[in-house]
Amino acid sequence: MDKYQLIEERELLDIHSKGLLYRHGKSGAQVAFLLNKDENRTFSIAFKTPPLDDTGLPHILEHSVLCGSRKYPVKDPFVELAKGSLNTFLNAMTYPDKTVYPVASCNQQDLRNLADVYMDAVLHPNIYANDKILAQEGWHHELDSEEGEVTYKGVVYNEMKGAFSSPEQVLFRKIQQSLFPDTAYGNESGGDPDQITRLTQEDFLEYHRTYYHPSNSYIYFYGDVDVEEKLEWLDREYLQDYEAREVDAELGSQAAFEGLREIVEHYPVSEEEDGEDKTFLSLNFVAGNTLHTEEVLGMEILEHLLLDVPGAPLKQALIDAGIGSDVFGAYDDGILQPTFSIVAKDAKGSQKDAFLSIIRQVLEKVLEEGISPKKIESALNHFEFRVREADFGRSPKGVVYAIKALDSWLHGESPFLHFELDKIFGSIRKSIPEGFLYSLIRKYLLDNNHATLLVLEPDPTLLARKEEETRTLLAAYKEGLDEEEVRALVRRTRELAEYQTREERPEDVEKIPLLTRADIPLDPAPFTYQVEDHAGAQVLVHHADSNGIVYLDLAFDMGHLEARDLPYAALLTKLLGKVSTDQRHYSDLSDEVNLHTGGISLSTNVYSVVTQEPGKPCRSILALEGKAFVDKMDKLLELVEEILFRTDLSDHGRIQELLAESKSRLQSGLTSSGHTTALIRAESYVSEAAWRIEQMKGISYYEQLGGWLAAYEEQAPALQARLEETAKGLFVRKGMVAALTLEEEAQAKVEPALKAFLDRLPEKAPREGKGLDLPALLQVRNEGFKTASKVQYVAQVGDFKSHGYQYHGGLRVLQTILGLDYLWNQIRVQGGAYGAMCGFKQNGDMYMVSYRDPNLEKTLETYGRIPDYLRNLKLDDRETTKYILGTISAVDHPLTPSLEGEKALALHLSGKTMELLAKERREILSTTQGTLQGFAEWFEKAFAEPVLCVVGNETAIRKAEGLFKETKVLK
Template sequence: MNLELNKIYHGFRLLEEKDLKEINSTARLFSHEKSGARLLYISNDDDNKVFSISFRTPPENSTGLPHILEHSVLCGSRKFPVKEPFVELVKGSLNTFLNAMTYPDKTMYPVASKNSKDFINLMDVYLDAVFYPNIYECPEILMQEGWHYEIDNKDSDIEYKGVVYNEMKGAFSSPEGILFRKIQESLFPDTTYGFESGGDPDVIPELTQEEFLNFHRTYYHPSNSYIFLYGDGDILEHLKFINEEYLDAFNKIDINSKIPEQKPIGSLKEMTVEYSISNDEEEKDKTFLSLNTVVGKATDPELYLAFEILEHMLLSTPAAPLKKALLDAGIGKDVFGVFDNSILQPVFSVVVKNSNEDRKDEFVEIVNSTLRDIVQNGLDKKLIEASINIKEFQMREANFNGYPKGLIYGIKCMDSWLYDENPYMHLQYEDTLKKIKTALTSNYFEVLIEKYLLNSSHSSLLIVKPECGLSEKKAEEVKNKLRGFKEGLSESEIEELINNTIKLRERQETPDSEEELERIPLISLEDIEKNVEGLPTEKRKELGIDVLHHEMFTNNIAYINMYFDTTSVERELIPYVGLLSGILGKVNTETYSYQDLTKEININTGGIENKVEIFGEKGSFEIFHPKFIVKSKVLVDKLPRLLQILREITCASKFDDKKRIKEIIQETKSRIEMSIINNGNVTAVNRVYSYIAASGKYYDLVKGVAYFKFLSELERDFDKRADEICNNIERTFNSIFNINNIVIGITCDEAGYNRFRDNLEIIQKGLRTESPSYQKYDFSLEHKNDGLMTSAKVQYVAKAYNFRKLGYEYTGRLYVLKTILSYDYFWNKIRVQGGAYGCGLSFDRFGKIACSSYRDPNLIETIKVYDETYKYLQQFNVNEREMRKYIIGTISMVDTPLTPSMKGERADAYYFSKVTLEDIQKEREEILSTTPKDVNNLSGLIRDCMNQNYVCVLGNEEKIKENRDIFNELINIFQ
């Protein structure tokens, strides 16, 4: 479509038009004449359309006001007065993305959909939410989403409750969470970045209703907005809609929201903060050390990209010289880097985990001496080439782990647009990359290191150290504070708090009226595709190897997954399968040192990674197929080189470098430790599955809590058991990488396949050929009901069983049940009324089903909700429109857009699980035809599964001990 510069279209003046060749798009920048809104439209042929409206929202304290407001505006508005339009959209739209995000200086409200009618509906609800929220008429919204005093009667204790309050209690339970939040505080004492935009739980209860409303009045105006649209939509239709329905009602005003720049703080600033560990844990080797430096501005595209590459080069690969220097010195057991360029003044951080405070000076000296040595003697040019290549591959591939491309591009645009600069500077990377590639023949990166890191006058040393029982101490302080607060209240003031609690509960428990619900726009079932998308799979035999070819356009990239059967591994070595997935490709081979191997991988490929996956089998809850997967991607022209590298890794790896093996064990344990709390619901669910299914037990041994405990033992005893450990790794390696164990999945076009076939001999000739001895694992499953104790201030509560064991069959209607429970019954009971941050139902076609909560202040109360779910399902009765809404939301979930690599992996999973296209079509038909009666009929399945009482809770030590009668065993997970 041709539009004229400086011409007005539906109130929007076209200011600029740019060809963005890097993403095959045209960018048009507009200004809304009447309201002052800014709008960027990136047009292309992507049918996964994205809309976002963002506001510059600089916090003035750490009450979490921007974050609480982000939650609250989505709790009803002028046109859509239901309590939670956001949830109604999740339940009843074809969105491919729907969320809102709070950053340190901005708040974003993005949505995405492939359906044009649905896309307009999503825009409508979100625009009404941000400009006309119900927060002015309903103070209970702040109470629910932010915080409130909760008291049931005059004899009860007062408590703090609120969704964001509990969310941030969970965020501040993780030492990594504290670390990343305090880095900005240490560097930006005089600007908005010195405050916690998400909210510090100690400060959140200082937020008043007046401050809350005033923040919205100040910043949620079109003059302070950034509207982003992306995809193949009708640009004029969208501009017309936004203008006529919303922006035309506003007049331009001046809003002072500019983000001020922090002046350099001078000499290295040292800051120490504490985090809580359980009383039984040792404080030794549990300190984080972080050296943080401000690097220019996010509006410098060259620095923005160069430091992303430099962080990878120095700290993110096995060949990273700064990481190696710190590990060699024994400063800590894990080293990683972070380059945060989503703020005005980006920050480069070097982090050492599992260290001690008395090593802080040595830490700083090693970082600086290593960087000085690099400046003096130069970086390895192959390392530079490798890091540039892997970054360039990622940018050109534009594979964002299932997130819509437009969403990621929109976030990148805000990294300059928010600061009044060209919004697409970070999408136009070709010229910037050319400048950076001069590093291959110059001292480009060495100059950057010297200028921005070694000679910085804006750096901090952050020490995050453990303190036993700090969580309990703080909880007691809060109790005493609230006790004192109550003692200072009059009877009438206490009565007012009780009435406020009652009013909030009444609002939460009162269902929306049918009339209000019908205001939420809804497409018809006729707008939904009735047939599933076929995933192309052709099984071929090449040189005796089964190959699954998924032919599709991949932009000249070949995605190759090698699946090795691991049932050839002896029972006692199963945990070593998990360990091998973390080691392979990171140790020496017959030809390469592990550093040189890393460089070869990154120079020649788009990356190689390993993982262990367990595939169930259709029709059975007992049979499972564990696979060791070597995943890789490469430009088709470099396929022969990839296969040579894969052969080196899978056929010639060496496990005799004990120091290196120990480093990997420590790093792997550290990374799992980080994920246990951050993904606590997943940890708890998978632990319950280990009680009820052989596949769950296997998962626990290679990825779960049992694996974490295994790694902890290996790390503790490594020096005594080094020979045994290295020998067991080699035995496991030799058992897996055998020609008889392999199936290969490849996703690319036919020309790419031919090149793969012509070079397959490279790896085929290297694999072992002896006949493996396959094991039949006979696991003894125990009803454990573990309480996994941590110092966290919240819980992750899981209850699960296997419905096939009870005689129930799998049906696609379970997907609809998941939507109903996750966004209706559980949402209302566990999140809205209970104050948890998240909750949901999960299941698989092999029988496992689980209820779980996330950052939950409760424990036994949540289990009671699970146990009473069947009663809700027995009484479930909704009209046609509501049932249609649940079905549409379910289809949205199962129709998540897939990249070519994801399609290939899903097709492989169907193959191993013996799932056919007919099975998937039947599942879809069951979803589309689900009735309230079908939901009623699933009540027995849920009732019988919950009655088995298989539970696991990860959470606060004190809370778990208070409820010890529901557990068979209490485990201090980090001891």
């Protein structure tokens, strides 16, 4: 087209795509295409957004532009799209240097609709006409009555209070701040809660005027799209209205330091928690430039070799010296100047000199003695397999590539720079024999003055001090107001609440583009797998376009295990493959796995079994997942057999290391994903499936890890014996399922090796357990777990099946409505939490849970009003269609080959048939207002008796102590 100039055209064979880059002449906008046959198409627009301070302006703006625009003036078009599109991805993300707005869909018209709403949102937002948007999404002073206390409220404000409660998140924010004190990267793009309240409406609008211009934009399309149509649409609807201009969005390069800088910072822990041995030591470097692709890959490989793999020299040396219970590396190449960190968690501040000394000694030793060629080759294979597989789970490939393209595009280079995989890997393989990796160690880790030592210490008084400082500040603020100003603040608080609860005008809602029910396939997409019995086991085969890869899932039945055995089974998944076998040291075992396969991992899982009968049966399994190319299947099975049957559990020192690491990482997960922690714990009071999960992944398992470690020297022999006994009872043919996901033509090559492997397994367990005494195990405990968090995670659960109700597909539609209307508006928009979720399971379990929530009792009251909300629900045909579309988008989410394999196994183990899936789909499509109103009674009965768990702020839990049967510190 004559309105665009073609800047670049490149064949990208490694990702089966063609790259095109255009510049729009009038506006200066750049538009990139990654063209291929993928029907899961992506659109994205991004802006370079340097944070100017710590007020979180880029983050708050990311939220705010999605609160209505010129063409789509509803308060929350983002939620309207989530309710009523067939999207496969819909979100926006703020990074340290960019803000990205990606959407994806398999429906062509749907992608056009999503892209149009997003383009209008970012270029023509309502923020100029409505200052309540900043108040809601960013922050505001709140005062409900003239006699009340002033508080801060805002979605991002509370989101970042939650983020700054996590020690790991504090650590990584402080690392970046320490390394870039003089550039935009030293500022907090997400927002420091102590600084967010400095943001003014004027600065907010000026930032948008400056940076949200097409000349500073990066527009991107991926998949099977029509280039001319997209370019013409962009010009006609948006870009022709703008003149190109210079936008000063430079991020700046930080000048290297003259020497190592030492910084001491603090993070909050509970007042009741012992802070001894809870310090983080982190040595951090600025390591090159993200545009140097070979160096970027080289540093990734070094981080893997030095800190990730079992027996990695830096990690092992620090652990052996007793510096930290968990040592890990972090390499961030998503910014202009990548950073490399070596972190010891649960250390002592007094160990900082030894920490530095050991790191230098180990690195010098690596340079002197070298790294074995086999280890280097295994690391290369690990990364090459990963990038060529391009399996990003439930994230569409196009979205991941959109963000990756910005690593170079944002800094003035081709958006396709990082996709020439053959060139990058070829260059690395050629340069490694010439000492390339060792030169990177010398250049960026040993002789690099651009480094910091960050000592992050626990402070049990920090949270209370911060809360008191905030109360004092707000009290002084109110004291400084005269009577009229107080009345005005009460009035603004009321007006904001009225704005948030105001009904949208029907004519505005109807401007949001909507597909029709005719766009929804009536039947679920065909999904088949074969199952046959073999020697007491079952072999499940699912065919998929897997690009020559075989995905293997071995599901060993745990139904015969007793309650006391479950934590041991969970621990086995953390040990097997990371402990030596009778053939190989664990470090050599890891090399062998990476050389020949795409990885071997173990986990536990529990599947609820579909039944119309009373009760809630489930199947618990220990799963081994492996993947390899077809010609490596024999080697994969050989390694699996070695790991399962030849692991030596007598290395008590190694097991103690892995126990400490597991406890450390589970602790991080329990607090950072507090909503999941609270929900699983609450469900475990009433559900066998959840109880089993809690014993193997939740607070109970965390406490068991702590118990093992506390008396490890005495318990080690008994622990070894129990682990060996549990393994013998698990890894047998009886009750197991071996699942293959592969291309159809590969089945005949692979299946004989798998069956021969099965023939070598023991037939059955040496002893059968007694099963679970459920009445003794399932008890409503209603616990409150106190942490150093500034926010709460509030979970409440119920059971509709015990009241005589059977699962109905309309519950999926109800989940969409509650999650994106009632809970969204009550808990997020009005309550200031970052989010809230609900769900309904085939076995009768139902739940609500909030995320980074400033409230506790108010949230539980909100849950209690759901029956009234449902009885008063009024939906016309358009609204009903919208919610059905939004529900189907989740049901029909496209899957990668590995996820297809997981789906086949889950369907088989849970007893879900295609007939049941079709029935659920028919019920979704036929859902009416009456169907939804009928669920009000379900809620009243299922939640008549409170069953709840809260994880969060100790002050808030202490104030609500009457809700709980027990409160305790999660430490």
